[in-house]
Amino acid sequence: MKTHTATAIAHPNIAFIKYWGNRNTALRLPHTNSISANLRDLHTCTKVTFRDDLTADTLHINDQPAEDGALKRVSLFLDLVRTLAGINSNAEVISSNNFPMGAGIASSAAAFSALALAGSAATGLSLDEKALSRLARRGSGSASRSIPAGYVEWQAGSDDADSYAVSIADENHWALADCVAIINASHKIIGSSLGHTIADTSPFQEVRLQTAPQRLDECRQAILQKDFERLATVTELDSTMMHSVMMTSNPALFYWEPASISVMKEIPLLRAKGLAVCYTLDAGANVHVFCEASSKQKVHKLLAEFPGVQSVIDSEVGGPARLV
Amino acid sequence: MKTHTATAIAHPNIAFIKYWGNRNTALRLPHTNSISANLRDLHTCTKVTFRDDLTADTLHINDQPAEDGALKRVSLFLDLVRTLAGINSNAEVISSNNFPMGAGIASSAAAFSALALAGSAATGLSLDEKALSRLARRGSGSASRSIPAGYVEWQAGSDDADSYAVSIADENHWALADCVAIINASHKIIGSSLGHTIADTSPFQEVRLQTAPQRLDECRQAILQKDFERLATVTELDSTMMHSVMMTSNPALFYWEPASISVMKEIPLLRAKGLAVCYTLDAGANVHVFCEASSKQKVHKLLAEFPGVQSVIDSEVGGPARLV
Numbered sequence: 001m002k003t004h005t006a007t008a009i010a011h012p013n014i015a016f017i018k019y020w021g022n023r024n025t026a027l028r029l030p031h032t033n034s035i036s037a038n039l040r041d042l043h044t045c046t047k048v049t050f051r052d053d054l055t056a057d058t059l060h061i062n063d064q065p066a067e068d069g070a071l072k073r074v075s076l077f078l079d080l081v082r083t084l085a086g087i088n089s090n091a092e093v094i095s096s097n098n099f100p101m102g103a104g105i106a107s108s109a110a111a112f113s114a115l116a117l118a119g120s121a122a123t124g125l126s127l128d129e130k131a132l133s134r135l136a137r138r139g140s141g142s143a144s145r146s147i148p149a150g151y152v153e154w155q156a157g158s159d160d161a162d163s164y165a166v167s168i169a170d171e172n173h174w175a176l177a178d179c180v181a182i183i184n185a186s187h188k189i190i191g192s193s194l195g196h197t198i199a200d201t202s203p204f205q206e207v208r209l210q211t212a213p214q215r216l217d218e219c220r221q222a223i224l225q226k227d228f229e230r231l232a233t234v235t236e237l238d239s240t241m242m243h244s245v246m247m248t249s250n251p252a253l254f255y256w257e258p259a260s261i262s263v264m265k266e267i268p269l270l271r272a273k274g275l276a277v278c279y280t281l282d283a284g285a286n287v288h289v290f291c292e293a294s295s296k297q298k299v300h301k302l303l304a305e306f307p308g309v310q311s312v313i314d315s316e317v318g319g320p321a322r323l324v
Numbered sequence: 325m326k327t328h329t330a331t332a333i334a335h336p337n338i339a340f341i342k343y344w345g346n347r348n349t350a351l352r353l354p355h356t357n358s359i360s361a362n363l364r365d366l367h368t369c370t371k372v373t374f375r376d377d378l379t380a381d382t383l384h385i386n387d388q389p390a391e392d393g394a395l396k397r398v399s400l401f402l403d404l405v406r407t408l409a410g411i412n413s414n415a416e417v418i419s420s421n422n423f424p425m426g427a428g429i430a431s432s433a434a435a436f437s438a439l440a441l442a443g444s445a446a447t448g449l450s451l452d453e454k455a456l457s458r459l460a461r462r463g464s465g466s467a468s469r470s471i472p473a474g475y476v477e478w479q480a481g482s483d484d485a486d487s488y489a490v491s492i493a494d495e496n497h498w499a500l501a502d503c504v505a506i507i508n509a510s511h512k513i514i515g516s517s518l519g520h521t522i523a524d525t526s527p528f529q530e531v532r533l534q535t536a537p538q539r540l541d542e543c544r545q546a547i548l549q550k551d552f553e554r555l556a557t558v559t560e561l562d563s564t565m566m567h568s569v570m571m572t573s574n575p576a577l578f579y580w581e582p583a584s585i586s587v588m589k590e591i592p593l594l595r596a597k598g599l600a601v602c603y604t605l606d607a608g609a610n611v612h613v614f615c616e617a618s619s620k621q622k623v624h625k626l627l628a629e630f631p632g633v634q635s636v637i638d639s640e641v642g643g644p645a646r647l648v
Contacts, residue, residue, distance in 0.1 A: 204568060207531050237572060244528060244568030248561060254589050258582030258632070265578050308582070 005049040006121035010113035010321035011038040016235045018242040021199030028141040032212040040318030044110035046095040048118040054090035077139040085123035112139030113146035133164035149320040175293035181303045183285040192283040202249040232278030239280040257285040259308025329373040330445035334437035334645035335362040340559045342566040345523030352465040356536040364642030368434035370419040372442040378414035401463040409447035436463030437470035457488035473644040499617035505627045507609040516607040526573040556602030563604040581609040583632025
């Protein structure tokens with residue numbers, strides 16, 4: 001019996017300039033570039049073992065057998081890896097997160113970037129960063145951004161071959177922290193994979209896409225120049241633009257909860273008083289509050305006191321997906 | 325001493341298809357048409373007396389001398405009336421509302437439509453509905469819509485002469501009610517007169533204006549055909565589109581409060597369960613919930629139970645501004 005195994009760690013990421021809506025759903029080719037930062041203190045660790053004696057892929061997450069839906073998505077992704085490597089073996093996948101599941105921290109980016117790296121390495125493939133980012137993208141669009149280090153831009157590209165992420169600056173470039181205000185969602189809402197497919201039903205999606213290049217330039221420059229005020233303005237605008245698209249799509253998607261609004265309204269007031277903070281929200285109710293790493297504890301404490309904020313999870317900016 | 329006096333009553337109105345942003349600020353010429361309903365159970369009653377012995381205009385609201393800002397705005401408006409009538413006398417204006425001030429019920433529409441009618445009548449002018457609507461518009465854009473009866477459309481027009489409101493259907497056409505969930509705003513926010521001037525800074529304003537004709541057609545048809553589901557869909561979309569413009573303008577205007585979001589998220593769920601309800605929000609935190617008049621008490625009770633809802637004010641659809 002041949003056994004091929006590899007283990008990888010990858011971080012989730014949070015976007016300053018968002019990804020919402022695909023040009024090609026099957027290939028997860030986005031309409032526009034997006035820019036994010038990896039979250040150092042959160043990670044997924046995934047071990048993949050291809051074994052000839054397995055009759056099917058298996059998946060455990062945090063020591064529990066995964067649900068059928070998750071297993072199927074992973075199995076379809078492993079088919080891409082098997083095709084690349086020219087093998088037929090089934091795989092045992094064992095994954096764990098150091099952050100709470102179901103708290104609304106997007107776990108799919110970390111999951112599929114770790115799986116892309118561990119899965120390809122287990123077959124003996126040695127993919128470069130670009131190829132890994134392209135592969136991870138097929139599992140979850142934003143997973144492409146968890147492959148490179150630090151501050152990352154996913155280049156939309158024109159097809160599968162040139163749609164991948166690159167590092168704008170590594171994790172040591174600018175000491176920022178993300179304090180995530182965890183907010184309970186009172187209603188179940190549509191998942192982001194399905195959400196992407198209805199983005200085009202919003203009357204605002206087209207202009208959001210048309211004006212994205214300006215915001216991407218602004219954000220990239222703000223990061224390179226470490227200009228917090230500039231980063232804050234464009235990040236909050238881009239977040240609200242994405243949520244405006246969501247809330248005006250058909251059906252309307254309201255990810256914001258009452259406590260999300262409380263935090264969102266307070267952050268610009270704190271900034272006006274001199275504290276370097278800005279917010280952004282993914283497809284969920286949690287509010288990601290960026291600040292300088294030196295004020296992480298202060299911001300954590302401020303957020304923890306908000307009514308409706310259940311807990312606060314902090315992270316500084318992290319490195320690339322890597323084998324362990 | 326000559327004395328000329330008149331008293332008028334007018335209702336506030338709430339828009340299904342919103343007015344946000346002016347083509348001409350001084351003349352309050354809007355970019356697009358808007359559609360609203362008058363609120364029967366709320367009114368402003370205003371008595372205007374032109375007296376040769378007054379050295380300046382005076383204004384009392386709810387038995388209190390008005391603030392300088394309010395007096396100045398009324399005085400400038402009375403200048404328009406004096407010019408139309410060819411008189412120079414100052415006026416005593418006594419106004420009262422039967423709804424709470426400062427609760428976020430837009431009072432300027434009722435105030436300036438009542439003032440336009442009472443003020444012009446007091447000078448001896450007998451303006452027709454069109455001329456009254458044009459005049460009221462100069463005091464507050466949405467006041468143009470409180471002149472005609474029932475369900476009203478303000479035709480944007482191309483200049484001062486053709487920018488006025490007309491009735492689509494009178495107040496007896498369709499027995500709807502507006503249950504207004506009064507929600508306290510935690511922060512003072514920019515007033516709507518100033519808000520209109522920054523609407524064009526949002527990347528979404530242009531497409532909101534470009535697509536308004538479709539929503540206006542949809543809303544007009546829904547009213548004429550008494551099709552609640554159709555009215556609900558377009559009304560909620562148009563409200564969220566206006567707030568998206570506000571939240572992405574520079575500076576960003578967030579009128580929504582936590583409790584606004586709670587109510588907004590619940591209403592479509594109630595509708596999905598068969599209750600004919602839909603929401604809309606003006607430039608404020610209060611949520612206006614439209615329903616069939618027959619279910620007014622039920623909706624009132626539901627809204628009153630929401631955390632963060634201070635009180636609920638109900639109104640059915642009302643008639644035109646009128647002399648008393």
